[in-house]
């Protein structure tokens with residue numbers, strides 16, 4: 001038998017512990033007490049947790065409700081700041097006043113570490129952290145979120161936008 | 169000579185030198201917008217204000233000449249305060265546009281605002297509106313809101329392009345740049361105004377919004393658009409060339425490059441017609457094969473012919489190394505003197521500034537290493553001999569020699585036609601064996617311009633054979649940290665090889681002994697055996713090139729200053 005534990009952490013048991021039986025009762029006592037405590041487990045997925053606005057779920061792109069145009073101007077700062085190189089932005093010209101828009105915007109959710117740097121650096125408040133924490137894929141390709149899955153109306157993100165206004 | 173002390177550093181400069189140039193010699197940077205070392209002094213931006221002892225007020229470094237014993241303070245409190253105020257003034261009406269602006273990342277105003285700026289504006293008033301997205305010409309788009317009215321673009325057109333086209337219109341905060349009535353900014357050098365514009369007011373129609381500068385790598389290259397061989401930076405992202413910009417070389421092109429070279433000299437590298445695998449004609453059609461098969465087919469095809477029945481055609485588009493190996497192959501292995509290359513001169517399409525009639529980068533070099541008819545048969549004669557059936561096999565390197573219907577018919581008469589080329593062309597369509605070769609951007613190679621200056625071009629695009637590795641390539645951040653699984657890191661790497669490698673391999677299969685490990689080694693042999701290249705090496709050529717040891721040489725070296 002190998003001894004890979006830390007020698008210093010070994011402790012001699014006292015008499016009560018050596019007797020064994022009282023310790024079993026002690027353990028059952030702990031279990032019994034937990035019966036009468038309030039429950040905090042949840043029946044997921046029937047019961048889902050809605051995170052508070054401070055939560056950093058997967059980043060999404062904000063679309064203005066009135067115009068239906070994304071805020072992003074494809075400046076590329078989020079892609080530059082992203083520590084895990086999760087974001088790819090390809091800019092193109094638009095006829096709109098803002099001149100520039102993302103022709104392609106992809107976030108690789110296998111790379112993203114939910115740090116929120118992209119949200120912090122964005123000069124247009126165009127990429128923000130959503131409440132979505134349910135990410136599962138059966139193919140690495142599915143983990144690359146394009147504009148179709150990133151664009152989200154501002155009205156769905158009002159919590160986070162209000163939070164950012166207050167604390168940033 | 170005058171002795172001046174700038175920021176505690178004493179330098180001796182010639183009388184009449186301006187303070188800003190003296191500072192550059194002393195290694196002190198003085199921020200500036202309107203001053204450009206290649207243009208006249210305008211002195212309108214006031215960004216280069218410095219404190220000079222015994223002068224009652226701050227002076228602009230770009231227009232003040234040095235005097236003996238002058239003491240200049242660039243970073244004294246007074247000077248720093250003044251520059252802050254100048255920046256705040258420039259920014260009064262400058263839009264907060266950096267996220268949209270193409271210049272961001274390489275913008276002088278952005279950099280100086282970051283390093284010298286006040287960090288806030290005292291003004292709350294709305295910024296004024298001016299014309300945006302104005303096409304000044306076919307290649308240049310102007311944004312008046314971003315323009316800081318430095319007049320560099322105006323001076324460039326007046327002084328360098330020598331075709332006054334641009335001018336200020338209106339006054340005060342309504343001033344903006346426009347072309348003279350009825351004029352368009354379509355000069356062959358017009359796009360240089362984009363590089364010298366210190367802000368994002370002038371943008372490149374071809375490159376607008378394509379990429380951020382920090383996503384790309386930049387590699388020192390040589391423009392292959394004509395025999396001037398302007399020095400360039402090649403900007404690459406995801407293994408694709410996105411743009412070329414001029415690189416300072418006072419012996420060749422100074423700060424400038426022509427629009428044709430900038431826009432059209434790299435199209436073949438990214439071309440859809442790029443050859444990507446060796447081809448061999450089987451049952452009348454060209455079929456894709458592996459390298460080994462193609463190389464041995466080439467050797468087998470050439471074997472039966474005697475030295476008078478074969479000819480080789482070199483290329484003024486290819487490097488010195490490629491042409492050197494080709495002539496070695498012709499003379500030592502094939503034993504023929506039927507060797508020459510095709511001229512590609514467009515008479516009349518030249519000017520007194522940069523553009524040359526010879527539209528190839530290396531005609532001088534090819535001739536110099538022995539791809540020439542001086543002792544053998546020239547192209548015209550080779551074609552005649554093909555016509556009369558005396559020459560039965562032809563090896564063409566990196567050139568499309570089908571210039572007319574007649575040549576097409578002539579080449580069809582050949583028993584064997586072997587071609588190295590980068591794109592599919594009329595010549596490759598007629599060929600029996602085609603090798604895909606590396607372009608200037610995919611290999612180390614030297615080119616000799618019409619002045620006899622040897623210049624080195626480094627690889628900027630990786631190939632299947634040559635992975636993008638630090639040391640050999642300049643790397644962007646994405647190159648450094650991307651993995652093979654990232655979509656944005658999967659840029660095509662083509663299955664091509666340098667022509668000198670291909671030809672050496674064919675030569676060795678025919679019993680030759682042409683063994684070099686790298687283009688650099690090939691060049692070393694050229695330097696040892698060819699008196700014109702005596703004493704030269706890649707290290708000696710460096711980024712700025714070096715003259716051949718004989719022949720016409722560029723004007724005498726000038727000091728090179730900061731932009």
Ligand code: SF4
Pocket residue numbers: 071072073074075076077078079089118121122123124125126127267
């Ligand atoms: S930082 Fe914002 S505006 Fe810039 S590309 Fe990212 S999301 Fe778009």
Ligand code: SF4
Pocket residue numbers: 059078081082083084085086087107111112113114115116117118119
């Ligand atoms: S949250 Fe962090 S890791 Fe995820 S995309 Fe944004 S910057 Fe990148």
Ligand code: SF4
Pocket residue numbers: 262263264265266267269270271272273275276277278314366367368369
């Ligand atoms: S010109 Fe420079 S400072 Fe002005 S918007 Fe463009 S990048 Fe920003």
Ligand code: SF4
Pocket residue numbers: 314315316317318319320321322345364365366367369370
């Ligand atoms: S367009 Fe650019 S170069 Fe021309 S005046 Fe304006 S800032 Fe200067």
